[in-house]
Amino acid sequence: MNRFLFLPILLPLIAVLLIAMTPLRLKKYVKYSATAVFSLNILILIITSQNILKGNVLTSEIPFLQVSILMDKLGLFVSTLITSLAILVSVSDIPFLENTTNFKFNSINLLLFYTGAIWITTSGNIICFAIGFIVITSAIYASLIINPGMRAIETGFRYLSIGLISVILVLTGLILIYKNTGSLNFIELANLLSSLSLKVKIFSFTLILSGIFIQSGFFPFSVISEEIHSNMPEMLIKLIPTVIITYQFYLIIRFSLSIFDFKTFLPYLMIISIPTIIFNEIHAFFEKDRKKMLIYSSYGASGLCLFAFSIPSVEAVSSGFLILMNTVITLTTLFLANNLLTNGNKTTSGRKNPYWKILILFSLLPVISLIGFPPFIGFFAKFTLLFSAIAESYAKAVIFAVFITLIIITQGIYLLRCFGRLLKTQVRNIKGIWYTMGTIIALGIAIMLLSFFSTSIVDFSRNISLQFIQGLKSMTLPSTPGGIP
């Protein structure tokens, strides 16, 4: 039964192969491939979720290929978030895939981009993780150099150096762990690492973390990564909050807490997160280009999630999950709306079209939720975060509260300013506008549903955080032992 878990990571690869081999007369079916694969994946995730939500950790391994899968509640949450949003974004990409000349390349790139993320989030051993990391890095590189013009080549080269450095750093860290423990499997590693000396642990951990950080939006790397991410094609730029932010966030949490078990490391996350938040939010506030503004905003939001994780309590961690979910939905909506604005013929006058009114309504809902208006889900997230901040000492509580309030107000101002562009202009003559509209409506409805079932979602996120605060060390491997050194 657990072999079933390999399907989510194998299906995209099969689809990639199929697309590569598709003859030209079947061209019109290629654009649906990504959506179909993602939908199948979410079905599989839903089927497996029954077992995982009971508290079991599902693992599966092919010893021959050294491929291993680990699915706990955290993994399920992140992979479901990525997959479900990837479906919606891929739906909005259908007209885009239809028009372009290199449609095969674009579909494959989209699939690979997703594959890398899903490999990372479901990986159960070092090899799986490394492959996923390399795949996602190369997908970003490929998307950068496919753009026409010299600028694409320039950014491509810049990313090549950065990507190589980050991959090498991560790989070095992983090799160091493997050399000292002789195990590949994450659960085994979690048990074995506790016997290692602290020096080796910290060194390898720092290597992995810095490898991840170089590509991420954390301070001071956000300026570099912003330049890369803003040059990505429109098709993939919508997936930045969904894929890049989510998987990086997942990796930091997974390595620091589940595998290395650095509970003492938690307060130090604050040192990373606070400058990240301040730097990125200020950049977003003063940025005039809306695309760049949204990218900075997503970095800032990931900083806020990390900030929530740095407060060692179940409430704070669960609020981190809620903020992540809300941010991803909101920013994806705004990215989609922004794409509409940049693509079509803009007019500032005239009666508003009915579809434009719908767009305004459904893009306002996630924004309002993210700012923290009750009774939307963002309110619960911010409420629990503030609440757990107050659990600390008195002076700290005041500083935290003022800090969080300022962030949320800043965020609210620039996000609503971005929303204000939608109010002022309206766009005509966009081919296949309803693909994007459908996605935006679905995201708005998702926010409403999440808010409606907020109590159970808060409980669920608490459950996840409880399990993952315990770490993977508490679990034992039921199946065969891991890799052979």
Place this chain on the structure above:
Amino acid sequence: MNFSLFTILITPLAGGTLAYLGGKISRKLKYLFAISFASFFIIEIILYRNIRIDLLIRGKLLGSLLLFGINDLSWFFSLILGISGLIAIIVSFNEEHSFSNMYLMLLMFLEGASFGLLIAQDILTFFIFFCTILFLTYVILVEINHGFSLKFLSFYFSGAFLILLFIMIFFKNLNSFSFVSIRTGMPALSDSLKIFGITIIIVWFFILAPLFPFNLWFQRFYSKMHASLKILLLSLFKNIGIYFLIVLLYDFVGLKLESVYSLRFLGISGSITFIISGMLAFNQKTKEQSIIQIFFAETGLSIIGLSLMDSYGITSSMLTIINQFIWIGLFPLTAKPISYNFNLLKRLRFSKVMFFITLGLLSGVPLTLQFISRWLLLTTLLERGQLFYIYCVVLGSAFELIAIYRIAKTVIFEKQQAMKDSGPYLITTLAILLFAIISGIFPQYIFGVIHKVDQMINYYSFEITFNNIASLYAVQSKIIFITTGAALFTGFIFFTLIPWAAKKLPEKILVKLSFIPNRTNRSLNLMKKEIYNVPARKLRTFLSSLNKLLLSLENALPLIRNKIKIILIYFIMALALISLVTLIILRI
């Protein structure tokens, strides 16, 4: 489960939705729905007059119940809210909006949300409704300008986070959101926590009301809005703030040292606001800005009354609140139809009369609520010997009077867009004016209502009841105040109305009555027709005698008119000084 409170809550929401749908069919239907549902809302609230509390439990949110209930305090504020909502709807009758159906719907939704806030019996529900109000305000203001709306939201939303912090602190320590548990658990909390909570709420109130220094900035927000929205939002935010302040200081904390000190602080800042806003009011460019500053000043005055911690003070504060919403509603109703060009249209005479009565209400002449409230405030202050407050009140009132004079001048002499009196306008204006005048002359009913609120606040046992006419009797006994007020009123009328009448009326009357050769002016011809339709002979003889009088006045007055402003200022200053001296003498 008791759904009766819900029916009131749903009334404006249903009315708004129906008005929106009706607006798709015809304009009349829209206003029919809006006005009828808004009046129905007021009637429903009045029916709840004698019901103390009505608990309703709806569902779970964050592991806590949502509690609703109505008491005398929230009843009082709900009634004010309902009436200002109705006035706002009627004022919006003659306004032009880009989304007029949506605008009316949102106005009514705002009313519903604020009623929800007033009947909330736990602090989380309170916060939810407050955020709903902010959201609706944001949407409604987008019509003017998105940037403006965003600025407005960010100011008030930063205030809302202070409440969230307050909620969090008390939930952390008391593990409940409901007002009852906060009240019972409050004494056990540490002093620093209490002071912290009170400070947060006071800062929030300073933003909301707004008190000094926020009154310097917020006037420019409100001056951009449509009159109808201004009426609703000004009274809504201020009343919400005062309501929660009363609940916190008198109910949660009680008469402890913390609340005494914070009330004193509030009183001093209220008096500073009163003076500064009064000064700003007569320095503004437009009459709208002056009116808003006067509104802020009156808020300061009601805060002084609230901070005194006795029934006189609170009654005066409540009276100020009532009077404030009366004239803020009346002003756009009466000031708009008065037009320089259409000076003589017969119908507009109502508006003129009403406008001057409104100014009277605003300036606090005797036999108005404003006068009674000030009288009560000054008596209490005299008994206490609070000279600083007395000085602030007298000085602030003087500034206000000057501002009112300037407003009257601009309204009379400025060239406005010509418009006619419309039916709903006239009826509402008349109704409100009648209410204002009757309540000024026979304030027993209002005293009864306020007495209930006062008992609700429950700080110490009552010595004086206001159910009889005692206070009015007291007014008559101290004749000096009446003379002061009367002198102010006559001075006001003499220096503002007569010059206007002498300068403007006679020339046109002469044209009408053919004493002066007729000018080929189309509008004048129209007027002439209208005049001649009236049985003319008696009128002609009457008017010719009046005309002679006015002509003589006109010849006499230009000499004085240039110096009117200076004379008026000196006059008011002198009166202020005289009243100050009399107050001091009375105290001795």
